[in-house]
Amino acid sequence: MSAKERLHNLVDLLPENERGAAERFLQFLVEDGGNEPLGEEDWKEVREGQEAIARGEFTTLTELKRELDL
Numbered sequence: 001m002s003a004k005e006r007l008h009n010l011v012d013l014l015p016e017n018e019r020g021a022a023e024r025f026l027q028f029l030v031e032d033g034g035n036e037p038l039g040e041e042d043w044k045e046v047r048e049g050q051e052a053i054a055r056g057e058f059t060t061l062t063e064l065k066r067e068l069d070l
Contacts, residue, residue, distance in 0.1 A: 001009075014022055038046070052058065059067075 011019070011022065064070075
């Protein structure tokens, strides 16, 4: 199965309420995602984010929705 076919399958499996977010992300990738390679500062921030997640320092989508009354 090709990557494109896997993407189509994943989209089909998405709950209806998550499809807008997926569409916006894919649109971002098409428009902006590949224009410029990540620099060293970008990679530093990625590593810091990964380390924070490993320490459990994050907010789940459910928690965020509750905080925002969504």
